[in-house]
Amino acid sequence: MMTTAGWIALGITVFGAFSYATASILQAVAARRSSGTVETMRHPLYLLGILCDMLAWIGAIVALRELAVYVVESILAGSLAITVVAARIVLKSRLRGRDVTAVIVSVAALTVLAMSAGPQHDVVATTALRWSICAAALAMAVLGWSAARAAPAGVIAAMGGLCLGGAAMTGRALPRAPMDIVTDPLTAALLTFAVTGMLMYAHALGKGEVGPVTAIHWTAEVVAPSAVALLLLGDKVRTGWEVPAAAAVVVTIAAAVMLARAPASEAAAGEPLALECPLTPSIEAPPLPVLARAGIPVVAHRAGATGERIIWWGPPPIWRPPARPRPASQPAGRL
Known part of the structure; x- marks a missing residue:
């Protein structure tokens, strides 16, 4: 059974899903109001979205001390369901029957994932594992820079998802002692993964449609890092829950893909604030x-x-009164 610390970590992860939903809307709007990645990164709405991302990201790193990578990443992918519901309530956007079904299925699948999470053991990273993760982070940064110049939006989104998933996996391997975290090379790898992933996701939003980009991004972020964490980091599934947990991950990803293409998601990304x-x-x-x-x-x-x-963002509009002709009877030197 999950410990008290595990339930607290689960609550932090759910809060992170709400934060990511807010950030996705803000960042997509900022990308649509900008002409390139650099301009997007300076946009006030994008910066506000970054703040929400940081809250969710810090919460996820804390939660990974108690929960497996597949649990944390799948719950964060559930932020798409929150986005769709919020768009329906706030923006009055259209919600199809299949979208309602996907939201309900997502909640059920995430409940199964929460129940499948057992107590996790601390990861003891070997020297070989540390330097392998550091090399992977550097390689993804170089590949991401190359892909951003010529690759389509889907490829960039997938690489961004792999980077953010790699950051979660790296966070799972970090030591617990604060001073060890500061000096551990895994910290540099985590930051490299995170910064590269955020930049690539922003660039993909600027090049492609928000629905397909988000679907590809979350699929890559959940699947590959979760599998690596199960194989190499010793993440465990609660005894007897292996099949339900695997099915719940697949269902969560499928629902996320459908919700990313929902009209409500498109409205949330394209409606000006x-x-x-x-x-x-x-x-x-x-x-x-x-x-x-x-x-x-x-x-x-x-x-x-x-x-x-x-x-309401950007420089304020300035009204200047038009030039008015002087009356013919008024001398030029008088006001």
């Missing part, structure tokens, strides 16, 4: 793509709307 300004007068403006490319704050118009939706 805006404030309604009913008192703002209508203004004739050039087409929105022209304004966006020129770096001018965009005022989005909707047919039949009583007001305007003004995007």
Whole structure:
């Protein structure tokens, strides 16, 4: 049975799933408002998403001290179900019957995964294992830099998922003593995996559709690192729960793929965050793509709307009064 520390770690992981759901929406919107990876990384919404990512990531590293990699990564993949439900409630997006089914199936599969998790033993990393993980982190960073230049979005998303999964696996192998963590080479490998994975995911969102990119990203992040952790790090499944746990992982991935392609996920990624300004007068403006490319704050118009939706990030719009001709009877030197 799971210990008290294990249940606490499970709660931290669930909180991480909610944080990742929030971050995914913010980062996808930022990517759609930017023209490249560097600009995306500077976007305020992306930076806010990074903060949510960091909370989830730190929580996952803590949870990995008590839970197996396959449990933590599968629950984090359940953030897609949270994203779809939130999009339906907040953005009033369409939710298909298959999406409702996928959400329910995800919750059931994640419950099975939670029940299948038994107490985990501390990982004693050998010198060979340490340097193998460090070499893998460096290799993924080099390959990721090469792939970002020419590879399609799906390949970049898969490599980003492998990197973030590698960070989770590395976190499972870290020593417990704080001073040992600071001096251990695995810490450098963990940071390399994490930074590379985040950069590649942001780049993939900028090149491809958010649904397929997210589905590929989470599939790669869950499957390969979980298998490696079971084979090399000694992660254990609760006795008698091997088959249900394996089935739950497969179901979780399948549901994540379906939910990533859901209309609610697309709406959550593409809907601008805006404030309604009913008192703002209508203004004739050039087409929105022209304004966006020129770096001018965009005022989005909707047919039949009583007001305007003004995007609230970026430099504030500045109104300058038009030049007015002086009355003919007024001397030029007087105001």
